[in-house]
Amino acid sequence: MPISDSDPRLDVAHAAGAAAVALRGCWNVQGLSDGAGGARARRRIAALRGALTDCAADASARWDLTRVEALDHVGALMLWQAWGGRRPAHLEMREQHRQLFDNLAAIVHAPAAAARRDLLAPVAAVGAEMLRFLEHLTGFVRLLGQLSLDLARFAARPQAGPWREISANVYRAGAQALGITALVGFLIGIVLSYLSAKQLKQFGADVFIVDLLGVAIIRELGPVLAAILVAGRSGSAMTASLGVMRVTEELDALTVMGIPHGFRLIMPKVLALAVALPLLILWTDAVSLLGGMVAAKIQLDLSIAFFFDALPAAVKIENLWIGLAKGAVFGALIALVSCHFGLRIEPNTESLGRGTTSAVVSSITVVILADAVFAIAFSNVGI
Amino acid sequence: MAATAHSDDYVIEIEGLWTRFGDFVVHRGVDLKVRAGEILALVGGSGSGKTTLLRQMLGLETPHQGSVRVFGQRLDTADTVALRALRNRWGVLFQEGALYSALPVFDNIALPLRELKCFDEALIRDIVHLKLAMVGIEARHAAKMPADLSGGMVKRIALARALALEPELVFLDEPTAGLDPDRSDSFVALIRSLHRELKLTVVMVTHDLDTLFELTTCVAVLADQKVIANAPVREVIAIPHPFIKTFFLGERAQRAIEVIRDYPFVV
Numbered sequence: 001m002p003i004s005d006s007d008p009r010l011d012v013a014h015a016a017g018a019a020a021v022a023l024r025g026c027w028n029v030q031g032l033s034d035g036a037g038g039a040r041a042r043r044r045i046a047a048l049r050g051a052l053t054d055c056a057a058d059a060s061a062r063w064d065l066t067r068v069e070a071l072d073h074v075g076a077l078m079l080w081q082a083w084g085g086r087r088p089a090h091l092e093m094r095e096q097h098r099q100l101f102d103n104l105a106a107i108v109h110a111p112a113a114a115a116r117r118d119l120l121a122p123v124a125a126v127g128a129e130m131l132r133f134l135e136h137l138t139g140f141v142r143l144l145g146q147l148s149l150d151l152a153r154f155a156a157r158p159q160a161g162p163w164r165e166i167s168a169n170v171y172r173a174g175a176q177a178l179g180i181t182a183l184v185g186f187l188i189g190i191v192l193s194y195l196s197a198k199q200l201k202q203f204g205a206d207v208f209i210v211d212l213l214g215v216a217i218i219r220e221l222g223p224v225l226a227a228i229l230v231a232g233r234s235g236s237a238m239t240a241s242l243g244v245m246r247v248t249e250e251l252d253a254l255t256v257m258g259i260p261h262g263f264r265l266i267m268p269k270v271l272a273l274a275v276a277l278p279l280l281i282l283w284t285d286a287v288s289l290l291g292g293m294v295a296a297k298i299q300l301d302l303s304i305a306f307f308f309d310a311l312p313a314a315v316k317i318e319n320l321w322i323g324l325a326k327g328a329v330f331g332a333l334i335a336l337v338s339c340h341f342g343l344r345i346e347p348n349t350e351s352l353g354r355g356t357t358s359a360v361v362s363s364i365t366v367v368i369l370a371d372a373v374f375a376i377a378f379s380n381v382g383i
Numbered sequence: 384m385a386a387t388a389h390s391d392d393y394v395i396e397i398e399g400l401w402t403r404f405g406d407f408v409v410h411r412g413v414d415l416k417v418r419a420g421e422i423l424a425l426v427g428g429s430g431s432g433k434t435t436l437l438r439q440m441l442g443l444e445t446p447h448q449g450s451v452r453v454f455g456q457r458l459d460t461a462d463t464v465a466l467r468a469l470r471n472r473w474g475v476l477f478q479e480g481a482l483y484s485a486l487p488v489f490d491n492i493a494l495p496l497r498e499l500k501c502f503d504e505a506l507i508r509d510i511v512h513l514k515l516a517m518v519g520i521e522a523r524h525a526a527k528m529p530a531d532l533s534g535g536m537v538k539r540i541a542l543a544r545a546l547a548l549e550p551e552l553v554f555l556d557e558p559t560a561g562l563d564p565d566r567s568d569s570f571v572a573l574i575r576s577l578h579r580e581l582k583l584t585v586v587m588v589t590h591d592l593d594t595l596f597e598l599t600t601c602v603a604v605l606a607d608q609k610v611i612a613n614a615p616v617r618e619v620i621a622i623p624h625p626f627i628k629t630f631f632l633g634e635r636a637q638r639a640i641e642v643i644r645d646y647p648f649v650v
């Protein structure tokens with residue numbers, strides 16, 4: 001590398017028994033880092049520090065800083081560290097640089113926290129985790145309580161309710177999700193029909209595909225599928241929007257204006273999902289069954305008309321009601337869990353990401369838990 | 384290679400700059416030049432386009448017409464390597480601080496230094512503590528997260544971060560807004576001493592008349608969508624323009640002028 005005038009360097013001369021050290025070039029961040037930093041600059045800095053330390057070992061050395069082209073705090077700090085935190089006996093420098101070293105003398109370090117080994121740390125961690133879980137639980141219960149109060153208020157005076165917010169949420173969580181639920185539902189219908197058709201054919205039980213698809217989709221798959229898609233789509237959006245509102249103090253602004261955010265933000269979301277999800281489930285069921293029919297037609301040569309005829313007999317209507325009831329419960333749960341996490345977001349970007357992830361994971365888990373409860377509670381209805 | 388600017392070099396040159404948002408014209412042929420070693424204050428009414436002009440000097444926005452040169456380099460045509468080298472030579476204090484909320488105070492200041500990948504951790508630690516001491520933040524706050532700081536502390540830490548790479552040029556957007564009078568004074572003292580020791584060039588947006596009178600070598604007035612004056616504050620006051628009259632010679636300004644001790648600050 002060609003040496004230019006502004007490269008930082010040391011001139012060491014030995015005269016009359018004492019070393020004379022003269023600094024030249026740019027001893028500032030620009031000069032030291034070569035403009036953009038990188039490995040070469042790092043090697044050069046290491047070399048300079050080595051040379052400085054060698055020179056500083058000689059207490060009688062004469063230091064001459066008057067000929068540097070530029071010197072800033074970083075350059076001064078390298079010298080200061082080589083000198084061991086004090087000025088050498090023989091030092092010449094320009095007046096304007098004196099202040100730099102005065103500033104360096106004022107550096108205060110935070111006392112390093114003593115790293116103590118704690119044998120009980122794992123136990124404490126488990127305990128902290130438990131407490132955190134309990135805290136989540138109480139927070140969730142408080143949210144539920146607030147929701148009940150808000151619902152009572154809404155029921156008492158429905159004309160003063162947040163209709164606009166509810167309809168906006170139904171549109172966003174419901175209408176805008178029609179495309180994705182249709183696509184996923186159709187494909188799942190095809191896959192399910194295709195795989196079961198092969199098995200049924202072996203036993204000559206072709207016609208039972210209608211029973212299989214009907215019960216599986218209407219009672220179980222449709223609701224869970226739609227709920228998971230909505231949890232990923234709308235749940236995360238709800239958490240993020242509430243989180244950002246909390247970070248930017250919009251929630252506080254609402255509170256001081258006397259606009260309760262439980263009534264205006266959370267209840268509309270819960271109601272909207274409780275309405276939109278059953279409708280989405282109906283739609284997903286229909287499209288999945290269509291997919292199943294198409295696959296059955298191709299694989300088993302079962303006509304569409306036959307499918308329509310056989311369906312009402314094969315699947316009792318209770319299954320549809322159970323599916324839709326599940327939808328309402330799942331929707332409310334997803335909205336509640338998402339709002340719960342949204343309200344706990346701390347004012348930093350990391351917490352926003354973490355909160356959104358937790359919201360989606362938790363709401364899907366809660367949906368599946370609720371699904372298990374439904375399965376046990378209604379085990380002898382409709383089958 | 385890092386060339387130091389000569390004292391009569393222009394650090395920033397803006398020529399014939401036009402900015403439009405839709406049909407709304409903010410700048411109508413703005414010309415502004417800033418010499419090395421100057422402390423320039425950009426003043427103007429609310430909505431006159433100061434922040435927008437500052438963002439254009441930083442290359443965050445491109446004007447519709449006209450050119451912006453910083454260190455002789457055109458921002459809109461510079462390649463990424465040149466732009467990167469350029470960005471290591473300036474420091475920016477945003478109006479709201481813009482600290483990285485996911486990083487503690489220490490890492491916020493260390494980030495630009497670590498990004499250069501040539502300084503070792505021991506040196507970086509000392510530099511960070513030096514910067515904190517310079518802006519008057521105690522070392523025990525270094526481990527805090529930005530969300531746990533007061534507004535004034537955020538401002539001072541953001542200033543420490545802007546100064547981390549010992550830039551030749553610093554941009555400050557409303558640096559003293561949100562600081563108590565005592566802190567404002569130490570801010571003025573800090574910028575003044577850095578200016579003396581490091582030949583810093585400063586471009587700041589400020590409405591604070593005390594800072595303006597005590598610190599600046601030059602005041603650029605943005606009014607009528609143009610820079611109508613760029614001169615030392617003493618000369619600017621003499622210009623008969625309605626905005627300048629109300630800004631400097633209004634009642635508030637008169638009170639501020641009475642308390643000036645030693646202005647204009649001469650280099």
Ligand SMILES: Nc1ncnc2c1ncn2[C@@H]1O[C@H](COP(=O)(O)OP(=O)(O)OP(=O)(O)O)[C@@H](O)[C@H]1O
Pocket residue numbers: 404409427428429430431432433434435436
């Ligand atoms: N992205 C944008 N789109 C449309 N108009 C904009 C945009 N950014 C700025 N403006 C307009 O440009 C004008 C100048 O804005 P700017 O933020 O630069 O003002 P300012 O001088 O910094 O004011 P203040 O002192 O209040 O901060 C304003 O009228 C603003 O409405």
Ligand SMILES: [Mg+2]
Pocket residue numbers: 433434
């Ligand atoms: Mg502004």
